[in-house]
Amino acid sequence: MVTRSDILLANGVGVIMSDSFYSVDFAFSFPVPATVISNEDRVKVLNYIRTTENPTATILVAQGWKDVVAASVVSFSSRGPNPITPDILKPDITAPGVDILAAWSPVAPPSIDYKDTRSLNFNIISGTSMSCPHTSAAAAYVKAGHPNWSPAAI
Structure with missing residues (x-):
């Protein structure tokens, strides 16, 4: 499998991948x-x-499209039910953190390639840790309007 570092080592200026090679979620x-x-x-x-x-x-710059399929949980996100007591619903908000725009340290490279010398103040990456601040803010907003609601209700 070709890695991002291989592209730079080959003096590549771009990469085209097929969706069977690259996970699209x-x-x-x-x-x-x-x-x-x-x-x-x-x-x-x-x-x-x-x-x-x-x-x-x-x-070229990407063209957007409207996805009419129902939302789904991405491959790297945890799922319910509770593994110890399956009849209890997990009081989690589904927030897999796919393509989240967030602040980024300008001293850290925006990709995992150590030779990447770009410096950014914002980056778009995926991960549950990226969605946590956004999801926490949404939950706090709901809690402010409904102070007696439990985490499961929120």
Whole structure:
């Protein structure tokens, strides 16, 4: 499997990944421009590379789409029921933290590659720790309006 560091070591300026290679339910920051394409488009890209003397590509700004499918819990998030007493519901708010925009230390690289020299004040990453402040604020807001509600009710 190719890693983000391999891209930089090969003097790569961008990366195109197929959705079978890259999990699409959470995000990573890359030290180069990156995009994820479908397996069908992957076949088209490979055919283009194989039949063109000097293949080139341009990664454009993403276009949004409306997801009409019901929300789902991402692969890295814990799930209920309570493992000790399954008949008791967990009083958790589902907040898997997918693609969360949050403050970021400018002395830390925005990707996991130690050679990434960029400096950012904000970053978009995934993880339950990223969603915790946002979810806690939402719970505090609900609690302020309903001070007698239990955590399970909130």
